[in-house]
Amino acid sequence: MSKLNSRRNWIGLATFALFALFPLFADLANQEYYVTFLTRVLIIGLAAIGLNIALGYAGMVSFGHSLYIGVGAYTVAIISDSGISNAALHLGVALCAGAAISLVVGLVCLRTTGVAFIMITLAFAQMFYYVVVGLKQYGGDDGMSLPSRSTFGAINLENNNVFYYLCLTTVTFAVLGVYRMSMSRFGSVIRGCKLNERRMAALGFATLRYKLLAYVISAEVCVVAGFLLANLAKFSSPSYLQWSMSGELIVMVVLGGMGTVLGPLLGAICLLFLEEVLANFGLPLPFGVSSFIQSHWMLLIGLFIVIIGLRVQHGLASFINRGKQDA
Amino acid sequence: MGNVLTAKNISVRYGASQVLFDAEIEIGRGEFVSLLGRNGMGKTTFVKALMGMKSIESGSVFFCGQQVAGKPDYVIARLGMGIVPEGRGIFPNLSVNENLVATAMQRKGSMSTIWTVDSVYELFPGLRKRIQNLGSDLSGGEQQMLAIGRALMTNPQLLILDEATEGLAPLIRHEIWSCLARLKNEGLSLLVIDKNIKPMLGLANRHYILEKGRVVWKGNSSELSDSPEIMSKYLSL
Amino acid sequence: MSLVLTQLLNGIQLGALLFLLSAGLTLVFGIMNFINLAHGSLFMMGAYFAASAFAATESFSAAMLAGIGGGALLGVIVERLIVAHMYERSHLHQVLVTFGMVLFFNELARILWGATSIHAGSPKAFSGSVEILGNPYPSYRLLIIALSLAVAAGLYFFIRHTRLGMLVRASASRSDIASAMGVNVVLLKRCLFAFGAALAGLAGVMAGPITSVQPGMGEPILIMTLVVIVTGGIGSIRGAFFGAMVIGIADTVGRVYIPMLLRATFERSVAQAIGPALASIMIYLLMACVLALRPQGLFPVKHG
């Protein structure tokens, strides 16, 4: 057991080191683009980590977490638009808005279970999507540009490397936080709710409260991801709220491993790299295969997701675990 | 006449754990055979393996002269194996009448009569009053009667009852036993699993005892009554 | 007043189209416990098959045959290759697999038929409009209503009063037992999935002449369909029917009268700003309200 743990820690540390050193390599190779790309991977990974709290730990299959990415992104955009660029204020307001919305949405959604829960979370996300798209003063369909990144005291977030490290730090804290949570009393209660909610109530747990809290925490992590995402692109897009965003987050969590600490991040890295590679497919394959892949990469991503759904039960994280046990 | 059912060397596993080890059973035409054993010894699994509801790892099952091992359950059911499953398995969203009709099969079973809706209602007059009720609205006893009636409607060569008296009030339990006695007298072959051993000692021709997935004892009722050490070792009686 | 009635008819027509889609979806969910996000893709493929057949033959009957038959065939293939392996899996995995299928089919349609929308011909006999309550009404839309009512009645009769229908219901609640009682449940499920796909194809055929046949045309309507079945009660044909009507009417009437109401109460610019936004989330609001009060939907199925 302890051996397994130490190996996992080792892998975690190695990954962290790789991420931490990446901007140096990128600078050397004169490819700052990949810093931006990796920043995006980290941010989407953060959202997946957030979703995993609801999906993997508490067993709530939310198909609407894009909503909270949207809340984060739009709060930043709207406040920036009125000329205030203070990051603390942005984040504070975003988190409050996220808490209020997720509390209400969660209360309604948690009245249902199973497929109805999946659908109603989707419906709420759609509802916000249409509201955003319909509101001209907030850019509507066009989205909103940010004049600049949020200002964060003396730290200059306009610098891509600095911003990258901010995201890396946030993700690291999120990973550690989820790890602590999974071992705690709260963690064992939400796991119990996932396994057998009726029994939990009969034991004396107010299950709704715990599930609601898990939902809110999960939403708030996504709000932070939305905040970062808007800052990365200096743009807040209604497409963050689209249902395909929620779908992709689920893909990442399942691909990486539900209810594992590092799984969602792994899943995000995998899926986004695959998309990047396919969409810019460079290998010179014969018979126009290359250009076919380049222009129809969605076909392959679709197939990839189908195969994940068919074959993957425990996710990539479990591969690593199994590999470790064999070793 | 030969046997309705002959099963040999049946092995079954759930994932990594093996549940049945070379189990065997024979049922002659018109015979009433019981399958006994403590909880979790593999009785239900055995029956499911015979029915094709659970795939078997090895072994052979001859039913009405045909090798049926490996065939899907609906094929075996159509050959004439009827089951009253553990937990009754009434279709909750069908009415009593529909429960009987939906899976009925019109053919000559091992009994002299061909079962119809009317003859089932004659056997269980209590059901007739509830023709339009949904399966889920029946009391436990009524559900049990319905499950037996539904199995009879397939006009089986062999009727298997898995814990048919579980959770029933004593009065109803008694009714079921007398019904089984009647079916036996009319020539139906029966395989019965039940924890009430006393009534079975009177009815069954032969008994099999399962212990940890193996048949550890077989014999007729008088042999069983005469061996208290077997009864106490495997059945705690 | 007659205008209101015509709008009601519009709502019913939207409901009718939604019902064609919901029926298949809810049937597959109710019987196989399988949640199929790719239902919208089957709808799209049905529309494409029909449009291609129409282009080749200039006959709407041929288009209909192609849409329904093609949908059913595609249903069988998809069931064999993918869906059959997913019945026992969690809803989450089903959502995932079918989400992937949505992406796949959208791209496939683009490869096969191009990114542009293609022409879907309408039947000559139903190309005009008829006078109803003093307002002209497209006769094609009446055809949709009639067809959908016929499907609803047929389905009701099939499910309630035929022996096959009983078996379908029996397999819905206890497929293991049904199989042990001699029902070939695997075949039944395959046929049923194909049937659901054929209904989706039919919906695609009927939608072709009024909407554009293009990649991704399935998603907006899929989401509406999901709203319908969840509001109506998942797995119930009755729920799908009434849910479709409620959603269809709420959407249509909301679209017309909410902006009007707002305009009467607020000044024009405000009304124009929030009117459409409110109208477009009407159905989601309705659904949220229904579920908050009745988590099982309006007409939940009865299970033991």
Add this chain to the structure above:
Amino acid sequence: QTPLKIGFLGELSGPQGALGQDQYDGFMLVVERNGGKLGGVPVQVIKEDTQLKPDVAMQAVQRLIDREKVQIITGVTFSNIMMAIQKPVTDKEVFLIGSNAGPSPIAGAACSPYQFLVSWQVDQLAEVFGVHANEKGLKKVYLMAPNYQAGKDFLAGFKRTFKGQIVDEIYTPLNQPDFSAELTQLSAAKPDGVFVFYPGGLGINFVKQYQQAGLMGKIPLMSGGAVDGTTLPALKETALGVLGAFPWGPDLDNAANKQFVEEFERKHNRIPAAFAAQSYDAALLLDSAIAKVKGNVADKKSFMAALKSADFKSVRGPFKFGNNNFPIQNFNIQEVAKDTRGRVSLKTIATPFKSQADSYHALCAMK
């Protein structure tokens, strides 16, 4: 010689993918005719799909500029994409040669010397209809558009030039595929004319339903976006009689256009849409400007001047850039009709704007 890299940014997938594809085909027609060269210099066109998502477009721009180090980006199909990328691109002093989307802010206050729009400013399309409606003597017009920025801009543009009465102004939720309710209201209002803005798939839906409701031929339908080369193959006879507006039309009578249409049809076996024509012009513009600076695009001052001079034969006939680098050109009204070969196509019926600049050019600080 390493080829000159040009980024092509377009809507290539999804429901609106046809527009970007048309744009790309028009551009590549010139490149391929010249044997992979523009202005005598070999070029490599790197195409990026925007998926109609501004954030995806932003990533694509980053990829093009940071990784591929391109100096020129062309294409851009939709206004919202243009709005998102215009500043990031021109801030990096990369040339943006837009060949379709022309939203008002970048024609006005947000204009940039690094940006050249070979297409047109969107409002013009609506304004030209207003003028046309006045000329035709329409008194009461009914307006409809999807509820988003472009839709609102369009209706505003129409109202700017139209002198008659607006019966009603309806905004439908974006993505709403069915207009039965709105059409019922419309036909009850009995207007003289209808002006709508429904691009792409929405336009197809609208026109089909308009026809089925029995309104086609009874009330003239003026449409922005609904009828063009990409939607007509799907609409066919359904659309006969609908009015559209573009600076370019397949039947425009000039040598450059004849050559373009003929070559395009031979290669792609379909009638080009305006997107291809504009993009073709963009390629011709680059061809002329690159030749002028002899491939030295890095000399930004000279290249800018070379672009500004617009020294090429446009398929639209008269063409020059105004102070905001938007074209000064004619604007036509077209009717859907059968062409000489019996295909459903666009026929030019009027030219209400002659060598006209857009309404925002005065707001642009450039002189």
Add this chain to the structure above:
Amino acid sequence: MNSLLEVKRLTKRFRGIAASDGLDLKVTRGELHAIIGPNGAGKSTLIGQLSGEITPDSGSIAFDGVDITHMPIHKRALLGVARSYQITSVFEELTALQNVALAVQARSGHSFGVLGEVAQEWKLLEPASQAIEAVGLSESMNHPAALLAHGARRQLELAMVLAMRPKILLLDEPMAGTSPTESKQIVGLLKKLRGTMTIVLIEHDLQAVFELADRISVLVYGKVIASGHPDEIRSDPRVIEAYIGEEGLVS
């Protein structure tokens, strides 16, 4: 008499069927009270209403002097109402110890703490392992519940219930479907528990009922038709007619 549980005029209808029909019941502190009755008499419905999973249409339930008629399930659990399910209900993927530790955690204040590590909290683990020992399951302490045999799961469920330190234990057919061997074990366990807490037992196994019960109530069509000592019940002609049958007496 000191009654712990007092049910008054409890009524619950399902689509016209009265599962509880103005039902009155008193359970005395410390007794083992058996409830018998024909199938569909409303016994499970009664337990459901006592534990809070079913809301009654009318009537009242008082527990230990508190009106709990409309109290949510978890609050009743914390007051001391514990139930076992007819089909065993444990957390399959957790070990036996973790299962019981959750039960201990339930009554040790709120569980919103996210910092402490459960696996290190002796406050939870010690009472849990004691409860496991009490039911005789020590050697399976660290096995996942999914791997336990039928009988062992029953024991585990009892351990969870005991760890809740309930005042009243509601048992719905704990012996249904168990072989004579397992039935004997459970009867033994219940005998040990009898006297330490109040128990309401629903069971069709008359032998066990008459062996264990201090008092028996007979439920028919949602009403208590007889209540009293086992010997009174056994000879009550109404009970014989509705439930036991002439032959039932013999066996």
